[in-house]
Amino acid sequence: MTTTVLVTGATGGIGGHLLTALAGRDVTVRALVRDPDRLAGAGGVEVVRGDLRDPDAVAAALDGVDAAFLNSPSAPDAATTQIAVADAAATAGVSRLVLLSQFAARADSPVRFLRWHATVEQHVHDLGIGHVVLRPNLFLQGLLAFAPLVAATGRFGAPIGDAAVSAVDVRDIADAATAVLTGAGPDGAVHDLTGPRAVTHAGIAAALTRATGHPVTFDDLTPEAFAAALDGVLPPWQAAGLVEDYAHYGRGEAARVDDAVAVLTGHPARTLEEFARDHAAAFAPAG
Ligand SMILES: NC(=O)c1ccc[n+]([C@@H]2O[C@H](COP(=O)([O-])OP(=O)(O)OC[C@H]3O[C@@H](n4cnc5c(N)ncnc54)[C@H](OP(=O)(O)O)[C@@H]3O)[C@@H](O)[C@H]2O)c1
Known part of the structure; x- marks a missing residue:
C-alpha cells in the first residue's frame, strides 16, 4: 500500500523543497494550502484547500494520511493552531507526525518563539502519537x-x-523531513538540524x-x-x-x-x- 504524506506549509520556504523531494519517493503527496493557485506548478500533488485554523479543512486533509509534516509560521496563536492540528492527526490515526520546531526550543526560554515551539513539542509528546521533532537552527534562507x-x-x-550560528539551509531541512516522513529514525526522536x-x-x-x-x-x-x-x-x-x-x-x-x-x-x-x-x-x- 502506498503511503500518503500530508504537507502543511507547502507553499513556504521548506514546503516547496519538500514537495520536490517527496516526488522522488514512492508516496502519495497531499498538500493543505490556503490558495491552490500557489501550487499550480506542482504536478502529482493532491491539493486540499484549507486553513490550518479550520478544523473541518484539517480533518478532511488528514483523512487516510499515514505521515504528516506540521509547519506553520510564527504567530502568537501558532502553538494553539499546531496543537489543534496535532490532536486532529491523532484522531485521524496518523502514524507519524513530523513537527517543525526550532533549535533550542525550551519552555523557560527568554525567546518567545522557542517557548511556543516547546509547548507544542510537549503536547505532541504527551499525545502519544508516533512523532519526530525537527529542530532547525536559523534558516540561511532567512x-x-x-x-x-x-x-x-x-x-x-x-x-x-x-x-x-550553525545556520542551516532550508533544502536540508526539507531533505531531513523527507527522510523521517518516509520512515527514517525512531519515533519520539528529536533532531537538531544545523549547517x-x-x-x-x-x-x-x-x-x-x-x-x-x-x-x-x-x-x-x-x-x-x-x-x-x-x-x-x-x-x-x-x-x-x-x-x-x-x-x-x-x-x-x-x-x-x-x-x-x-x-x-x-x-x-x-x-x-x-x-x-x-x-x-x-x-x-x-x-
Ligand atoms: N526563520 C528561521 O530562521 C527559523 C528557524 C527555525 C525554525 N523556524 C520555524 O519555522 C517555521 C516556519 O516559519 P517560516 O516563517 O519560514 O514559514 P514558511 O515555512 O516559509 O511559510 C509558512 C507556510 O505556512 C502557510 N500558512 C500560513 N498560515 C497558514 C494558515 N493559517 N493555514 C494554512 N497554511 C498557512 C503559508 O502558506 P500561504 O501563505 O501560501 O497560505 C506557508 O506555506 C516557524 O514555526 C518558525 O518558528 C524558523
Missing part, C-alpha cells in the same frame, strides 16, 4: 530578508556581534562578497537600533521576537553543530558558500 538592503546598499546589520559549521554574520558578509563580486559589509547593531529598523516593517510581536532570537544567537547559544542532516539524508549539510552562490542574484546590485 538572510534573504536582508537581500534588498544588501543589493541596494552593500550593507546589512543585526545585534549579534561576532557570535557564530556543517557555525558562521558569524561578518563571515556571511564575506561569503556574499565572494558570491556576488560586490563588497558586502555587516554592521553590528544595538538591539534598539535593530528594533527601530524593524518598526513598521514587522508586527510588534514579531519584531520583539526577532530581537529575542538575535539576543539568543548573540549569547552563542546557537553555535553547536549537529550531524543529524548528514545522518538522516545521507549527504553533507549544505554550506554557507553554497547558499551564497545559489542566491547571489538576490544580493547583487541591480543591473
Whole structure:
C-alpha cells in the first residue's frame, strides 16, 4: 500500500523543497494550502484547500494520511493552531507526525518563539502519537530578508556581534523531513538540524562578497537600533521576537553543530558558500 504524506506549509520556504523531494519517493503527496493557485506548478500533488485554523479543512486533509509534516509560521496563536492540528492527526490515526520546531526550543526560554515551539513539542509528546521533532537552527534562507538592503546598499546589520550560528539551509531541512516522513529514525526522536559549521554574520558578509563580486559589509547593531529598523516593517510581536532570537544567537547559544542532516539524508549539510552562490542574484546590485 502506498503511503500518503500530508504537507502543511507547502507553499513556504521548506514546503516547496519538500514537495520536490517527496516526488522522488514512492508516496502519495497531499498538500493543505490556503490558495491552490500557489501550487499550480506542482504536478502529482493532491491539493486540499484549507486553513490550518479550520478544523473541518484539517480533518478532511488528514483523512487516510499515514505521515504528516506540521509547519506553520510564527504567530502568537501558532502553538494553539499546531496543537489543534496535532490532536486532529491523532484522531485521524496518523502514524507519524513530523513537527517543525526550532533549535533550542525550551519552555523557560527568554525567546518567545522557542517557548511556543516547546509547548507544542510537549503536547505532541504527551499525545502519544508516533512523532519526530525537527529542530532547525536559523534558516540561511532567512538572510534573504536582508537581500534588498544588501543589493541596494552593500550593507546589512543585526545585534549579534561576532557570535557564530550553525545556520542551516532550508533544502536540508526539507531533505531531513523527507527522510523521517518516509520512515527514517525512531519515533519520539528529536533532531537538531544545523549547517556543517557555525558562521558569524561578518563571515556571511564575506561569503556574499565572494558570491556576488560586490563588497558586502555587516554592521553590528544595538538591539534598539535593530528594533527601530524593524518598526513598521514587522508586527510588534514579531519584531520583539526577532530581537529575542538575535539576543539568543548573540549569547552563542546557537553555535553547536549537529550531524543529524548528514545522518538522516545521507549527504553533507549544505554550506554557507553554497547558499551564497545559489542566491547571489538576490544580493547583487541591480543591473
Ligand atoms: N526563520 C528561521 O530562521 C527559523 C528557524 C527555525 C525554525 N523556524 C520555524 O519555522 C517555521 C516556519 O516559519 P517560516 O516563517 O519560514 O514559514 P514558511 O515555512 O516559509 O511559510 C509558512 C507556510 O505556512 C502557510 N500558512 C500560513 N498560515 C497558514 C494558515 N493559517 N493555514 C494554512 N497554511 C498557512 C503559508 O502558506 P500561504 O501563505 O501560501 O497560505 C506557508 O506555506 C516557524 O514555526 C518558525 O518558528 C524558523
